[in-house]
Amino acid sequence: MADLLWQPSPERVGRANLSRFIKTIASELDPSVQDYPSLYEFSIRQPEKFWTAIWDFCGIRASGDRDPVLVDANKMPGASWFPNVRVNFAENLLRYRDDRLAIVFRGESGISREWTYAQLYDEVSRLAQALSQEGVRPGDRVAGFMPNIPEAVIAMLATASLGAVWSSCSPDFGTQGVLDRFGQIEPKVLFTAASYAYGKKSLDCLERIRDVAAKLPSVQRVVVAPYLEEPATLAAFPNAVTWRAFTEPFQAQPIDFVRQSWSAPLYILYSSGTTGVPKCIVHGVGGTLIQHLKELVLHADLKREDKLFYYTTCGWMMWNWLVSGLAVGATIVLFDGSPFHPKPEVLWDLVDEVGVTVFGTSAKYISALEKAGVKPRESHKLLALKTVLSTGSPLAPESFDFVYRDIKPRLLLGSISGGTDIVSCFALAAPILPVYRGELQCRGLGMKVEIYDEDGRAIRETPGELVCTAPFPSMPIGFWNDPDGAKYRAAYFERFDNIWCHGDWAELTDREGIVIYGRSDATLNPGGVRIGTAEIYRQVERVEDVLESLCIGQDWQSDVRVVLFVRLREGVVLDDALADRIKKTIRDNTTPRHVPAKIIQVADIPRTISGKIVELAVRNVVHGRPVRNTDALANPDALKLYADLPQLKD
Numbered sequence: 001m002a003d004l005l006w007q008p009s010p011e012r013v014g015r016a017n018l019s020r021f022i023k024t025i026a027s028e029l030d031p032s033v034q035d036y037p038s039l040y041e042f043s044i045r046q047p048e049k050f051w052t053a054i055w056d057f058c059g060i061r062a063s064g065d066r067d068p069v070l071v072d073a074n075k076m077p078g079a080s081w082f083p084n085v086r087v088n089f090a091e092n093l094l095r096y097r098d099d100r101l102a103i104v105f106r107g108e109s110g111i112s113r114e115w116t117y118a119q120l121y122d123e124v125s126r127l128a129q130a131l132s133q134e135g136v137r138p139g140d141r142v143a144g145f146m147p148n149i150p151e152a153v154i155a156m157l158a159t160a161s162l163g164a165v166w167s168s169c170s171p172d173f174g175t176q177g178v179l180d181r182f183g184q185i186e187p188k189v190l191f192t193a194a195s196y197a198y199g200k201k202s203l204d205c206l207e208r209i210r211d212v213a214a215k216l217p218s219v220q221r222v223v224v225a226p227y228l229e230e231p232a233t234l235a236a237f238p239n240a241v242t243w244r245a246f247t248e249p250f251q252a253q254p255i256d257f258v259r260q261s262w263s264a265p266l267y268i269l270y271s272s273g274t275t276g277v278p279k280c281i282v283h284g285v286g287g288t289l290i291q292h293l294k295e296l297v298l299h300a301d302l303k304r305e306d307k308l309f310y311y312t313t314c315g316w317m318m319w320n321w322l323v324s325g326l327a328v329g330a331t332i333v334l335f336d337g338s339p340f341h342p343k344p345e346v347l348w349d350l351v352d353e354v355g356v357t358v359f360g361t362s363a364k365y366i367s368a369l370e371k372a373g374v375k376p377r378e379s380h381k382l383l384a385l386k387t388v389l390s391t392g393s394p395l396a397p398e399s400f401d402f403v404y405r406d407i408k409p410r411l412l413l414g415s416i417s418g419g420t421d422i423v424s425c426f427a428l429a430a431p432i433l434p435v436y437r438g439e440l441q442c443r444g445l446g447m448k449v450e451i452y453d454e455d456g457r458a459i460r461e462t463p464g465e466l467v468c469t470a471p472f473p474s475m476p477i478g479f480w481n482d483p484d485g486a487k488y489r490a491a492y493f494e495r496f497d498n499i500w501c502h503g504d505w506a507e508l509t510d511r512e513g514i515v516i517y518g519r520s521d522a523t524l525n526p527g528g529v530r531i532g533t534a535e536i537y538r539q540v541e542r543v544e545d546v547l548e549s550l551c552i553g554q555d556w557q558s559d560v561r562v563v564l565f566v567r568l569r570e571g572v573v574l575d576d577a578l579a580d581r582i583k584k585t586i587r588d589n590t591t592p593r594h595v596p597a598k599i600i601q602v603a604d605i606p607r608t609i610s611g612k613i614v615e616l617a618v619r620n621v622v623h624g625r626p627v628r629n630t631d632a633l634a635n636p637d638a639l640k641l642y643a644d645l646p647q648l649k650d
């Protein structure tokens with residue numbers, strides 16, 4: 001299979017927001033900017049001019065003096081952006097107030113709802129008044145333990161309109177998981193729904209949120225959004241009120257958006273929390289806004305007429321990213337439920353029914369779809385679909401093939417990567433660049449991403465640490481409860497002085513694309529050679545009978561040996577023939593060092609609630625070390641399968 005999988009047509013290039021932006025920069029700021037590489041260079045060389053141009057191009061609404069753009073540009077952390085500007089996030093997301101669809105919601109239970117921009121504005125207005133009456137003020141925290149329903153977006157917007165801080169986690173967390181998160185940030189108001197849907201089941205939220213609220217003295221009100229069932233009575237639940245009762249006294253009116261400093265807190269997101277209590281990562285109003293607009297408008301080529309879908313929960317940063325699509329005036333499409341229920345094609349039905357143009361998902365979903373034998377290209381029309389985005393873990397080259405072969409040949413496949421830490425991406429897509437197999441198309445504009453060797457030298461065409469060597473607007477404004485910034489510095493700035501080290505093991509290719517090989521703390525080191533785990537997953541996933549896998553390095557006889565765990569199709573048993581087939585596939589396509597010393601069949605692979613496999617937790621269990629926090633796992637019992645394995649004793 002050739003490496004080049006897609007070339008944008010001249011029409012697509014001509015219509016791209018990015019082409020228009022390049023023309024603007026060339027005519028107003030630098031005539032040498034003619035294409036993506038020259039624009040990227042400009043964005044890195046002239047960050048002040050670049051980010052001001054993004055502001056103008058995307059029409060950010062704010063007041064104050066835009067000068068200076070960047071203060072303490074050489075300090076990482078410590079640089080600050082637009083210190084004299086005042087801005088409100090919700091005001092920018094609610095700039096439209098017309099009859100176009102803002103939100104389309106579909107639930108696996110069959111519930112469907114739609115909100116126009118005008119309706120959305122009015123409901124945010126009513127809820128903001130109710131929150132204000134409740135005493136919510138700038139800087140207060142409001143939290144959501146919510147399914148991915150429109151009310152979560154409305155609650156976030158109402159919170160942000162008041163200058164308060166929004167934080168959400170998905171409703172599949174247990175009580176302790178929620179307390180580990182919200183307990184640290186002490187919210188005044190909690191939003192929830194009575195239940196959520198997943199795989200034919202309706203799962204109760206109220207009982208858990210009642211326990212949570214009872215243990216969080218900061219919570220003065222719990223608001224229960226209407227979804228699936230409206231609770232018959234909340235009498236036994238102190239401080240709880242239905243959404244309807246909470247908002248009923250208020251009429252929609254123009255929203256009094258509270259403009260705050262550019263770096264005022266907007267969101268609190270959480271690290272996965274598999275190595276201890278989750279870190280509370282605080283993102284600022286202006287940084288999140290300008291970075292999301294840059295990514296949505298230029299990299300994802302989002303326009304008003306688009307319908308943007310991302311399969312996510314409210315607990316993953318892709319939810320925050322998706323919601324920013326409102327600032328473009330596009331329609332955002334929300335879905336609550338299992339992506340494989342009642343049939344594996346369910347999300348493709350949604351694409352056809354709603355006319356989704358940009359479809360976002362995880363690499364894991366794409367590989368599971370292929371394993372399930374789904375071929376949307378044969379079963380669906382996908383007429384409007386023009387872009388597929390994937391993140392969460394590296395998208396294997398074979399999954400690129402699958403998308404172009406079995407989903408749609410003429411679309412932009414954007415493998416994108418960044419994370420919770422920056423609520424955005426370091427490397428991603430560009431609609432005017434070709435797609436090469438296995439590669440993220442480009443580094444994000446304005447993101448001085450480099451790959452460093454052990455000694456901190458920039459390298460190319462060789463794997464190393466993904467770093468960012470200059471400040472960017474969506475750096476966290478800090479961690480919650482970290483007054484001297486010690487936890488924040490320890491998380492990103494200890495490996496290389498004054499440089500953001502992201503913890504991804506990656507390569508910058510000769511075509512200026514990026515390949516990600518996995519997390520750098522999970523890289524395998526047999527015989528002193530560093531191997532990214534994604535290099536192995538990519539091969540193993542090709543083997544028919546393997547549904548998914550997880551790979552670790554086991555300390556063994558003063559070295560490290562590669563151990564591969566595989567979850568197989570129902571009824572399949574790992575025998576010598578299958579193990580040999582796996583090893584041969586790995587050996588034929590990589591090096592003998594990649595070949596696992598041990599392959600072990602397991603019934604389940606532990607993953608976080610956001611769907612990421614937890615290599616470090618498994619490595620700890622295998623080495624008899626404690627796993628500090630299992631509340632962030634979707635299936636914590638799976639870890640037990642890795643303890644004391646006789647196969648790993650010789």
Ligand SMILES: CC(=O)CC(=O)O
Pocket residue numbers: 317318391392393416417418419420424425
């Ligand atoms: C953009 C991302 O990088 C998302 C994630 O993997 O959490």
